[in-house]
Amino acid sequence: MNVKIKKLHPEASIPVYAKPGDSGFDLVALNDVIIAPGETKKIQTGLAFEIPDGFEMQIRPRSGLTFNTKLRVQLGTIDAGYRGEVGVIVDHLFDGGSLETLFGKNDEVLIHKGMKIAQGVIAPVVRVSFEEVTELSDSERGDGGFGHTGV
Incomplete structure (x- = not known):
């Protein structure tokens, strides 16, 4: 795919x-x-994409950044019709103490120009129709959710 x-x-x-x-x-x-503790910033990529119809670009975290820092890339969707700049939303979690990161001991984190900050995935989009009903079919799980199988 091009x-x-x-x-x-x-x-x-x-x-x-x-x-x-x-x-x-x-x-x-x-x-x-620079992202201070508790801040959320949009990181510019300087890029715009033309995603083919029937697809989306998913913005996902990079595992190393998530594991080694308190930075959290927020999941994002770039729709096929969007032609603006793709930005990456990053949160700086903070537990109230000093923060040890890849970048040294400091409460603020510097994202360097050219740093790999997130990953993009091109994925197909399935369009559905919705049918309103008064009852749903039974299933083994039923309405169990949010930890119903244990923690």
């Missing part, structure tokens, strides 16, 4: 797959961004 991409800034990085067989391609930060 996906058209437009650099909105000359220093934006065209995404690449790190390894053959990877489902996600790397999205990198266009600029340095």
